[in-house]
Amino acid sequence: MVNYSDSQLDQIFSALSDSTRRAMLLRLTDEAMSVADLSKPFNISKSAITKHLKVLERSGLLNRTIEGRVHRCRLEPKPLAVVSEWVSFYEKFWNTKLDALDAYLTEENK
Numbered sequence: 001m002v003n004y005s006d007s008q009l010d011q012i013f014s015a016l017s018d019s020t021r022r023a024m025l026l027r028l029t030d031e032a033m034s035v036a037d038l039s040k041p042f043n044i045s046k047s048a049i050t051k052h053l054k055v056l057e058r059s060g061l062l063n064r065t066i067e068g069r070v071h072r073c074r075l076e077p078k079p080l081a082v083v084s085e086w087v088s089f090y091e092k093f094w095n096t097k098l099d100a101l102d103a104y105l106t107e108e109n110k
Contacts, residue, residue: 008060009086012079015059020044021052025061028075035064035071 015021020042027038039049053073056062060079065072 008079008082011059012061012083015055015061016083018052018055021056024052024056024073025075028062028073032072032074035073038073 016025023042024038027033027041035049035053039046042049053062053064057064061076063074063076065074
């Protein structure tokens with residue numbers, strides 16, 4: 001089984017559960033952005049943007065740096081690897097079960 005912290009996984013899944021936060025992460029895949037640039041396509045208040053960014057920061061998915069008066073955001077992909085490993089474990093588990101079921105059904109139909 002994969003080594004991960006339950007609270008870490010909870011924070012990551014919680015952060016990813018919101019479509020606005022997922023859209024923010026998608027915008028950050030190509031380059032780091034200022035908060036102002038990152039928030040342009042979202043029709044929500046600045047305080048709502050700040051709350052979303054804090055959730056992403058707590059989950060480890062976003063790194064924010066300050067350059068003068070400009071806050072720059074960058075995607076941190078490491079937490080996504082934790083999620084990928086967690087999902088991979090269950091994918092292998094279910095594939096094994098489904099392969100066994102397929103073998104059983106194939107044998108029964110002979």
